[in-house]
Amino acid sequence: xxxxxxxxxxxxxxxxxxxSQSQLALVIEYQGLTVAEISDLRRRxxxxxxxCKVTKNTFMxxxxxxxxxxxxxxxxxxxxSAFLLVKEDISGAIKAYQDFQxxxxxxxxxxxxxxxxxxxxxxxxxLADLPSKEQLIAQIAGALNALATxxxxxxxxxxxxxxxxxxxxxxxxxxxxxxxxxxxx
Numbered sequence: 001x002x003x004x005x006x007x008x009x010x011x012x013x014x015x016x017x018x019x020s021q022s023q024l025a026l027v028i029e030y031q032g033l034t035v036a037e038i039s040d041l042r043r044r045x046x047x048x049x050x051x052c053k054v055t056k057n058t059f060m061x062x063x064x065x066x067x068x069x070x071x072x073x074x075x076x077x078x079x080x081s082a083f084l085l086v087k088e089d090i091s092g093a094i095k096a097y098q099d100f101q102x103x104x105x106x107x108x109x110x111x112x113x114x115x116x117x118x119x120x121x122x123x124x125x126x127l128a129d130l131p132s133k134e135q136l137i138a139q140i141a142g143a144l145n146a147l148a149t150x151x152x153x154x155x156x157x158x159x160x161x162x163x164x165x166x167x168x169x170x171x172x173x174x175x176x177x178x179x180x181x182x183x184x185x
Contacts, residue, residue, distance in 0.1 A: 011055065015063035017083050018051060019070055026084040026097065026112040026124065027076035030054065038082070040104075042095040051086030057081050072118045076095050076110040090114075093129035 003011075017023065029113070030038070042052045053060075057077035063071040076113070086093040101107050112119040 002178065008059070011059050012062045012112060015053065015060060016067075019063060019067065021087050022085040023088075024086040024090050024093070024112055024119075024127075025070065025073055026086070026094075027110045028082050028084065028097070029074060029079055029108040029167075030082040030106075031080040033104065037104055037106065040069060041082075041097070041100045041107075044100050045084065045093055046091040047089075048086070048096055049085055050086045050096070051091040053083045053085060054116045055081075055083065055093045069116045072114055075118065082107075091128050091130045094124055098128060116122065 033041075037055065038052070045052055057079075060081070061074060061077050062084060064073055084093065086095060097109070101109070109121055109124065111121070112124055114127075
């Protein structure tokens, strides 16, 4: 028994909702994967905030129709397609997929779409090399901490330098006074 019109509309609405929350969509050729392997892929992607949707290209085509950001994905809608919809950690999601691909050797990345632009495999690999959100936050925090430390040391150095200068002038005056006393005697 086939799907009803309401059921198809529900699937398309769900796809549109998932796309609206996503930053990046990757399209992979998944033919030959078992249910266990698809489940493994989904399990690997879950911590990165990514969902793996296996749906008909027709449904995805309807879901992206009229959406400028996702329209370029239409060139990848052929064959057995699975869609990786990345919501949060882009580089983590790509790395998780790459690890899965190395283990299974059954999938092929067709391409992706991000902010209305088509991404080919080299572009996607470059995105994977970017640091994760957590790593970037740690780098920024480290830089801010180093800056604050330098400012604190600089502020502390001003009175210390002033104190050393006053002490040097005082010692010079004392030595001049001692020299004048010895000259007068």
